[in-house]
Amino acid sequence: MSLIEKRQPFARQMVATGTAWRHEPTMQKLRAVAPLLLALSTSTLALAQTPSNEAATPQVNGRSAPQAVPIGQTVPDARDVPYPGTITLDIDASDTQRAAYRVTETIPVAAGATSLTVLLPEWLPGNHGPRGTLAELADLHFFAGGKELTWLRDPVEVFAFHVDLPAGTREVTAKFIHTSPLQTSEGRITVTQEMLNLQWEKMSLYPAGHYVRQIRIKPTVTFPAGWQVATALDGKSVAGNRVTWAETDYETLIDSPIFAGKYFQSWDLGQNVRLNVVADKPEQLAAKPEQIDAHRALVSEARLAFGANHFDHYDLLLALTDRMGGIGLEHHRSSENQLEPDAFTEWDKNEWDRGLLPHEFGHSWSGKFRRPARLWTPDYRQPMQGDLLWAYEGQDQFWGLVLAARSGLQGKDIVLGQLASWAGGFSEQPGRGWRSIEDTGSDPVFAARKPKPFPSLTRNEDYYTEGALVWLEADQIIRAGTGGAKSIDDFAHLFFGMRGGDYGEIGFETDEIAAKLNAVYPYDWASFLHAKLATPRQPAPVGGIEKGGYRLVWKEEPNPFDKARMTEGKFLSLYHSLGINIDKDGKVTASRWDGPAFNAGIVNGAKIVAVNGDTYDADTLKKAITAAKDANAKPVELLVQRGTRFLSVPVNWHGGLRYPWLERAAAGTAPTGLDLLLQPKRPVPVAKKRGK
Numbered sequence: 001m002s003l004i005e006k007r008q009p010f011a012r013q014m015v016a017t018g019t020a021w022r023h024e025p026t027m028q029k030l031r032a033v034a035p036l037l038l039a040l041s042t043s044t045l046a047l048a049q050t051p052s053n054e055a056a057t058p059q060v061n062g063r064s065a066p067q068a069v070p071i072g073q074t075v076p077d078a079r080d081v082p083y084p085g086t087i088t089l090d091i092d093a094s095d096t097q098r099a100a101y102r103v104t105e106t107i108p109v110a111a112g113a114t115s116l117t118v119l120l121p122e123w124l125p126g127n128h129g130p131r132g133t134l135a136e137l138a139d140l141h142f143f144a145g146g147k148e149l150t151w152l153r154d155p156v157e158v159f160a161f162h163v164d165l166p167a168g169t170r171e172v173t174a175k176f177i178h179t180s181p182l183q184t185s186e187g188r189i190t191v192t193q194e195m196l197n198l199q200w201e202k203m204s205l206y207p208a209g210h211y212v213r214q215i216r217i218k219p220t221v222t223f224p225a226g227w228q229v230a231t232a233l234d235g236k237s238v239a240g241n242r243v244t245w246a247e248t249d250y251e252t253l254i255d256s257p258i259f260a261g262k263y264f265q266s267w268d269l270g271q272n273v274r275l276n277v278v279a280d281k282p283e284q285l286a287a288k289p290e291q292i293d294a295h296r297a298l299v300s301e302a303r304l305a306f307g308a309n310h311f312d313h314y315d316l317l318l319a320l321t322d323r324m325g326g327i328g329l330e331h332h333r334s335s336e337n338q339l340e341p342d343a344f345t346e347w348d349k350n351e352w353d354r355g356l357l358p359h360e361f362g363h364s365w366s367g368k369f370r371r372p373a374r375l376w377t378p379d380y381r382q383p384m385q386g387d388l389l390w391a392y393e394g395q396d397q398f399w400g401l402v403l404a405a406r407s408g409l410q411g412k413d414i415v416l417g418q419l420a421s422w423a424g425g426f427s428e429q430p431g432r433g434w435r436s437i438e439d440t441g442s443d444p445v446f447a448a449r450k451p452k453p454f455p456s457l458t459r460n461e462d463y464y465t466e467g468a469l470v471w472l473e474a475d476q477i478i479r480a481g482t483g484g485a486k487s488i489d490d491f492a493h494l495f496f497g498m499r500g501g502d503y504g505e506i507g508f509e510t511d512e513i514a515a516k517l518n519a520v521y522p523y524d525w526a527s528f529l530h531a532k533l534a535t536p537r538q539p540a541p542v543g544g545i546e547k548g549g550y551r552l553v554w555k556e557e558p559n560p561f562d563k564a565r566m567t568e569g570k571f572l573s574l575y576h577s578l579g580i581n582i583d584k585d586g587k588v589t590a591s592r593w594d595g596p597a598f599n600a601g602i603v604n605g606a607k608i609v610a611v612n613g614d615t616y617d618a619d620t621l622k623k624a625i626t627a628a629k630d631a632n633a634k635p636v637e638l639l640v641q642r643g644t645r646f647l648s649v650p651v652n653w654h655g656g657l658r659y660p661w662l663e664r665a666a667a668g669t670a671p672t673g674l675d676l677l678l679q680p681k682r683p684v685p686v687a688k689k690r691g692k
Contacts, residue, residue, distance in 0.1 A: 075117055075160045076209035078378040083210045084110050085171075086247055087217040093198055093260075094224050094241065099191035101178040101203045108171045115165055116172055117208040121201040121254065121380035122159040126329050126367070128375075128386050128393075128444040133178070133187070133202045134159055140176040144169045159381070160208060178203040181325075188325035195261035195278040195324055196223075197336060201254050201380065211378040215250040221258070228264035230276035232256040232315045232333035254380070255331045259317040267292050269299045272313040279320040280341050287344040297407035297682065298358055302365070304681040305403065305489055307497025310369035316357060320344070328356050330363030330396075332503050340568075352564035354409045355418070359400030365496045366396040373507035386441035386463075390533050391513060394437075394467015399492075401468065405678040412678060416662040417561025419472070419545060422465040423552050424576060424660025427540035430593050431459035437466050438534045453604060457593040470532045472544030472677075477528075478521045479673045480547060487677065490520045549672025551665040556626070558659040572618045576658040577625055578636070578651055582608060586616045596653040602640060609646065610639035622657060629656040 057064050085108025092102040109116055122132035142149040142163050149172065154160040163172060180202070181187040190197045198221065206215055223229060225241045233256045235246025248256075261278030265285040269275055275295050279285050295316070303309055315334040319327075320341050329336040337357055343350050372388035401418060404410040426432065440462045452458050475488035494516045499506075514525040532538060542552050554576070558566060566573055570584040579595020580588050586608045591598045608616045611624050616639075624636045635650035666672045671679070 071156055074154055074162070075119070075157045075381065078211050078382070079209060080211045080378070081214060083207055083215040084108060085216070087206075087215065087250075089200075089204055089217055089219045089253075090222075091198070091203055091220070092222045093191075093196060094222050096191055096193055096196070096224055099180045099182055099189070101180060101198070103174070103176050103178065103203045105174045105205060106171055107174065107205070107207060109165060109169055111170070113165055113169065114167075116163045117154075117160055118163070118174070118205040119157075119160045119208055119379075119381055120205055123377060123380050123382065123384050124201055125255070125375075125384075126331070126363075128384060128389060128441075129448060130383075130445070131448075132159055132380070136179045136181075136187070136202065138177045138179050140174070143173045143175070144171065157381070161205070174205055176203075184325065188327065190324065192280075192321070192323040194263060194280050195259065195319060195321060197319065197324060197327065198258040198260070199336075200257065204250075204253070206250050206379070208379075208381070211251075212254070212380065213249045213251040213378075216247055217250050217253055218244070218247040219253060220244040223260050224262070227260045227262055228278075229258060229260040230264070230266065230274075230278075230315055230317055231258040232313065232331065256334060257317070257329075257331065257336055259319060259336070261319075267295070269296045269316075271299050271303060271309060272311070273299045273316065274314070275316045275318065277318045277320060280323055284320045284341050284343075284345060288347070291344055291347060294408045295357070297680070298361060298403055298409060300682055301403050301406040301680065302358075302361060305399065305406075305492050306365045307493035308500035309364075310496075310499075310501070311364055311503045312501065314361075314364065316361060318357070328360055330360050330367055332364055332368040335360035335363065349564070349568075351410055351414055352417075352561050353568070355400055355404045358403040358407065358409060359396060362396045362399040362403055365492075366399060367392045369503065369505060370496055370508055371505050373509055376505055376507050383445075386444065387438050388508075388510065389441035389461075390437050390463040390467035390470065391508070391510070393461075393464050395471050397464045397468035398471035402677060406680045406682075408680075413560045414564075415561075415678060416550070417559035419469070420552060420559050420660040420662045421562050422469060423540060423542050423545060423662075424554075426462075426466055426469070427542070427552065427660075428576060428592065428595075429456050429459070431455075431457045433537050435459045436534050436536045436538075437463050437470070437532070439536075454591070454593045456590075456595075466541050467533070469541040469544055470529075472674075473532070473541070473547060474517065474525075474528070474544075475677055476544050476547035476673045477523060478517075479676070481521045481523060484673075484676070486520055489681070491517055494519060545662060545674070546665070548674030548677065549664060549666035550662045550674055553661050553663045554658045555661050556657040556659070559661045562659060572621070573659075574621070574625070574657075576660065577655060578653055582618070582621075596651050600638075600649050600651045601647075602638070602649060602651070605642070607641040608638050609641050612637050613639075625653070625657055628654055630654065 057066050059065060087108070088106045090104045095102070107116065107118065120132055120134055120137060122130050124131050142151050144166060149163050149165065151161050151163045154162060165172070180190045190199070206212060220242060222242045229243055233245040233248065237244045259276060259278050263279045263282045263285060265277050267275045275292070277285060311333045313333060317334055317336050319338045320343050321338060322341055324338065326338045327336045328338070337360055339353060339356065340350055372392055374385035375388065375392060377384055401415055405412060405415045440459050443461045452460070471488065479487050510529060514529060517523065517525040545552060558573070562573065571589065572582045574580050574582065575590065575592055578597045579592035580597045580602060581590040583589050588602060588604055588606045588608070591603045610616055611621045614620055627633065628636050631654050633654060635652045638649045638651060640647050640649050664672065
């Protein structure tokens with residue numbers, strides 16, 4: 001009997017009895033769709049038996065007008081009940097030449113089962129959208145009892161596969177290949193000749209109808225010979241180049257990626273936290289003791305800030321590479337991170353980029369242990385809702401900055417530069433007039449993190465950085481209202497500090513945030529949060545900066561953070577003057593909506609060839625902008641190539657070069673509220689007096 005034919009008795013049973021599973025919310029949904037399932041299966045069989053639908057198609061106003069075929073639910077909703085048996089997952093990750101992961105997965109099935117529905121994860125935690133790599137799944141086959149089985153991809157939920165089972169089937173073996181990208185145009189590269197980043201969601205299937213925490217699985221991976229492996233999984237057992245871990249649940253598996261490599265080093269950071277590093281070359285692992293001490297300080301400062309740890313052990317996974325694709329992705333007991341190959345050997349140069357590990361480590365608390373209620377889902381099929389990403393990512397962006405400063409991974413001038421860069425960008429963002437921060441939480445779903453022509457108008461995932469500025473203002477309100485007796489740290493202890501050691505998840509809504517803020521300092525937090533986060537047309541988010549004793553100012557030279565990132569990225573930012581960013585070849589990569597260059601007709605993709613008649617280079621253009629500061633001066637004349645045409649374009653801007661900075665506004669030398677926020681919380685050792 002085919003899968004389509006099996007739908008008919010199932011649907012009729014649902015219509016007749018209204019029961020299928022002992023889970024009332026699911027039953028209600030299935031009762032509602034059962035007639036549609038019956039209609040779908042009946043109409044599908046009818047189509048197979050009838051050569052034409054011509055007679056059944058009516059006409060409206062003389063035109064044929066078909067009716068919609070009902071869409072039935074053919075993939076069951078997840079139930080919080082155990083899946084019978086334990087899945088075994090065996091991945092061969094040794095083929096670094098082709099970057100192909102070969103997968104063998106054996107899935108037990110209940111006695112008497114006649115079909116099995118399995119899914120590739122689609123909605124992935126930390127990605128905030130449907131990012132499953134279905135396009136890279138290839139050569140899929142299912143077997144039982146030594147015979148290959150027939151399968152059908154669900155026509156609506158295309159991440160689901162329905163498999164016909166012969167009578168007496170007790171387990172099904174799936175074999176397939178994950179064809180990971182070989183070049184950046186195909187996606188993020190996860191395999192090089194020196195390292196790999198194995199993410200289980202890309203190369204495992206799970207049975208539908210169960211909470212993923214109720215599915216048991218035992219993983220094994222074959223690595224290239226001699227490579228060392230780091231992951232948060234428990235129960236590691238090594239036999240040659242094959243590594244097996246203890247049986248775990250599927251949720252924990254997906255949340256425990258692997259970094260493995262030829263060149264590897266690991267450091268103990270205390271509190272059961274390790275820094276595990278793979279590199280392109282062995283000399284890139286030469287970290288100095290004081291550099292590792294800064295990472296140890298990060299671990300200590302996080303515990304002091306949040307009041308408890310929510311892991312039994314934690315692994316910071318770090319790749320020093322320009323060959324494997326960049327990543328910064330949070331997990332509950334680990335995180336995936338990539339920095340430049342010279343992150344240790346050119347420590348000072350890379351200071352601007354060292355906020356990544358504090359951000360991802362902070363996610364163990366903000367986003368993993370405490371998660372917005374509708375961003376937690378029982379499986380990787382149910383859509384995630386991102387309206388509270390300002391409290392997930394925005395709060396973590398704030399804490400990442402604070403922890404970077406408190407630990408010494410970033411100096412104060414770099415941190416103030418980041419705040420200035422964020423505030424400066426939002427001060428000249430036309431998109432604020434129509435779109436709220438809360439609404440940008442939907443961006444990763446519908447925009448899929450692709451480049452946009454005019455992000456200054458459309459906005460991007462601004463819940464990160466503007467969310468952080470809102471949390472900064474909350475801290476300064478608490479400090480001012482309590483005379484410095486309390487701060488955002490007190491809120492963090494209330495919000496994150498319960499149930500020490502628990503590495504499950506606790507959901508939250510906005511009202512809990514407001515209530516816990518009120519417990520620290522009584523204030524109309526509900527109105528504050530609604531205005532700042534859910535309402536468009538808000539002023540530039542500089543309240544926290546100003547309440548913290550600083551102000552946003554403009555200078556002709558970039559602040560240390562912006563200068564470093566421009567140097568590393570090999571681009572020139574004139575975003576706050578001409579309103580454009582330019583790459584090393586003179587190509588415009590961003591044009592601010594309604595900015596001077598935009599109004600002159602210069603948009604993304606245009607190439608600047610000459611400035612006031614001279615060949616373009618960055619210094620020539622900067623000098624021309626400075627020379628045009630006088631209101632009576634001539635506009636900057638740019639020769640621009642767009643396609644095959646060359647245009648002479650005058651840009652009418654007389655404000656000179658402008659870059660955002662934070663400048664101390666408070667009189668005196670006493671620490672301001674912002675200074676106090678960034679100070680370490682660790683006790684400062686007191687030097688012992690020498691005896692007489």
